Amino acid sequence: IAEGFDTHVPKGYIYFAMAFSVAVEMINIRLRKKMIEPVRLRRDLP
Incomplete structure (x- = not known):
């Protein structure tokens, strides 16, 4: 975005x-x- 304003x-x-963003995601x-x-599944369902 900054390059669009020639900065x-x-x-x-x-x-x-x-x-920094990669470290936070890790x-x-x-x-x-x-x-x-x-998730625990119930066996009594048909």
Whole structure:
């Protein structure tokens, strides 16, 4: 978006934002794996 307004954004800012978002997603994935319980199916259904 910034390039559309002819504004220079340093590559370091872009790479930091990308690395930060990947790190946050990795944390979210690991926390979600620990919190989810398996679905228990009932056998008495036809």
